Amino acid sequence: MSTNTTLGNITTTLVHAAGSPSAEWWRHAVIYQVYPRSFADASGDGIGDLPGITSKLDHLARLGVDAIWLSPFYRSPQADAGYDVADYRDVDPLFGTLADCDVLLERAHRLGLRVIIDLVPNHTSDEHVWFRAALAAGPGSPERARYLFRDGKGEHGELAPNNWTSIFGGPAWTRTTDPDGRPGQWYLHLFDTRQPDLDWTNPEVRGEFESILRFWLDRGVDGFRIDVAHGLVKAPGLPDWDGEASMIEGSLDDDGSTATGDSGPMFDQDGVHDVYRAWHRVLAEYDGDRALVAEAWVEPLARLVRYVRSDEMHQAFNFSFLTTHWDAAALRAVVTASLAASDEVGAPTTWVLSNHDVVRHTSRLGLAEPGSRPNGIGAVDEQPDEQLGLRRARAATLLMLALPGSAYLYQGEELGLPEHTALDDDLRQDPAWWRSGYTERGRDGCRVPLPWVADAPGFGFSPTGAAWLPQPDSWAAYALDAQRGTRGSTYELYREALRLRRDFHLGSGSLCWVDGSDQDATTRVVAFANRDVYVVANLGAEPIALPRSDTLHVLLASGELTTSDDGTILVPSDTTVWGRLG
Structure with a gap:
């Protein structure tokens, strides 16, 4: 969606229509x-x-x-x-x-x-009743089928089933120990060793x-x-x-x-x-x-x-x-x-x-x-x-x-x-x-x-x-x-901000990008309208001027605003302003 509209004397391009x-x-x-x-x-x-x-x-x-x-x-x-x-x-x-x-x-x-x-x-905890039952039941059991147990690679199963790594670092597989003390199957854990992954095909x-x-x-x-x-x-x-x-x-x-x-x-x-x-x-x-x-x-x-x-x-x-x-x-x-x-x-x-x-x-x-x-x-x-x-x-x-x-x-x-x-x-x-x-x-x-x-x-x-x-x-x-x-x-x-967001129905609102005539401003400013609220965020190093308009009234600002000698409202660096249009 892209439609040119005018709010007061501010020209905008609609990219998202308001809902209810x-x-x-x-x-x-x-x-x-x-x-x-x-x-x-x-x-x-x-x-x-x-x-x-x-x-x-x-x-x-x-x-x-x-x-x-x-x-x-x-x-x-x-x-x-x-x-x-x-x-x-x-x-x-x-x-x-x-x-x-x-x-x-x-x-x-x-x-x-x-x-x-x-x-x-x-995943569950390794102390979940299902995982304890899986360790006790052994390979091929219905209990193990709830998790991702696999035999290891190598002559004696000593290598992990694949080369995946854990989100938290280290391998994503841990080898179990059978009741007789011998090394057993491996189980997958994309996170910690104490968080075995479930098998969602089950x-x-x-x-x-x-x-x-x-x-x-x-x-x-x-x-x-x-x-x-x-x-x-x-x-x-x-x-x-x-x-x-x-x-x-x-x-x-x-x-x-x-x-x-x-x-x-x-x-x-x-x-x-x-x-x-x-x-x-x-x-x-x-x-x-x-x-x-x-x-x-x-x-x-x-x-x-x-x-x-x-x-x-x-x-x-x-x-x-x-x-x-x-x-x-x-x-x-x-x-x-x-x-x-x-x-x-x-x-x-x-x-x-x-x-x-x-x-x-x-x-x-x-x-x-x-x-x-x-x-x-x-x-x-x-x-x-x-x-x-x-x-x-x-x-x-x-x-x-x-x-x-x-x-x-x-x-x-x-x-x-x-x-x-x-x-x-x-x-x-x-x-x-x-x-x-x-x-x-x-x-x-x-x-x-x-x-x-x-x-x-x-x-x-x-x-x-x-x-x-x-x-x-x-x-x-x-x-x-x-x-x-x-x-x-x-x-x-x-x-x-939460009060105004609710009062002006911004959550269900629209989004219209403000069309700027200054090409350099696009590298410094994010400006848009949502319903009849005008928003400008100055990410640049120097203050910027709000549009001169009798219909724009400041509702809220994240920092202190200043006013120039001619009455123009200036938005400092790293500051966002909400203004009401109309």
Whole structure:
């Protein structure tokens, strides 16, 4: 779609038409990710829990989000922070009980918040009853057929079945030991050795997960975020592959087209779509527009949107947007390509800047290469410019929240939290740290417990002051109580942005690129209109002028604006402005 229109005296080109504000909630919702162990601790043991989350739901309702997504709280040995699930139908005692979960759901719904929970279907914990049974039953058994056990290569089976590597580093295969002590078969684990992959060609696996969906839907959850959604089905025969397994980074070619990518034989196989069509049918049995959300690191965008066709999932995180650098042309290209791809299948685009797996965007944007994506930052690595990163992060967030579609926020970003970049390496708990041979610091820096009260022990995260990872002293300035009611604070910026987004129906809105007469401006400025809101983000080094118009009224800005002698409003570097047209 490309149509020239005029808003006031601003000429624009329409690339995405507005939808209905009354459409399904997930098409335009703002969803807040809660990482349970780091959100709020009610028990005092230093690990966040479900009662702690419940106690802070008023904060999320006041913030103005529509829903929350809870990272895993299932029973687990916590080898990978709960993404190694031992029992999908129970709450780990670290986080509380099923009764605590019911209380959380009831309270959230009373506040008007929907609740999405994580589902981890690619693998289980090695302590899951199925995997224990598989080890005990031996080769060729129905128990082993639920997982990907294979005989090894070599004269005595001493070589792994193929050359795949783990996402966390090292080989993707581990050899078992038979009851008599002799070496046995190998099992596949795309992640940690304690996370064996399931075999999704097995009907028993498919039936079990449909039952798990119903268990939680019956308890009242509003949807599921699907972990490694692109990884369930592997290529037949598990062939060797010369590539390196990774959660693929999104990217765009110079002409704005999405990169082709090569997911390898372990990712983005066509068979995953049969699984999600079946799950879609399960959710359709329930009222309330329940939703499925894909974590699928897939390129190009044309393949990503296959996950959100009308009979599959409802949302898919836009990692191409998350990984785009702080560059005006690149941002325009990824937004245009994303909307076009999603429109082809009638799905919303789902924007995201941070989550529990990446360096917080406040810090990424403060690096020498703004927006680059290191796998963790340690004390000896390049340190982000904290003030510059926050300024750019505020601008990036206002740009994202003005886009049509749904959007995800990661806990603490409403406070402007930076990455903990000086965490002692001896305290790291992410398995990526040791499995990579201590070369990738991993994700602990974005998972540090939140600061709620500036002058309280542990910044109020826990009644005892305990925290499973230490918080930097500098976080006192970011605490919620230091920002609430403070003009210009990041918290108040988020609250106002979410209010305006809701009032102007931006989530279900349109997108019209502003046509600029200054060719050089395209390298510095991202400017568009959504319904009757005009958005301009200045990514250049020098201030830019807003259009002179009696019908343009500033609604919100990520930083302080200035006015020239002739009354022209100037937008400083690394600043985004929302203005009302008309």
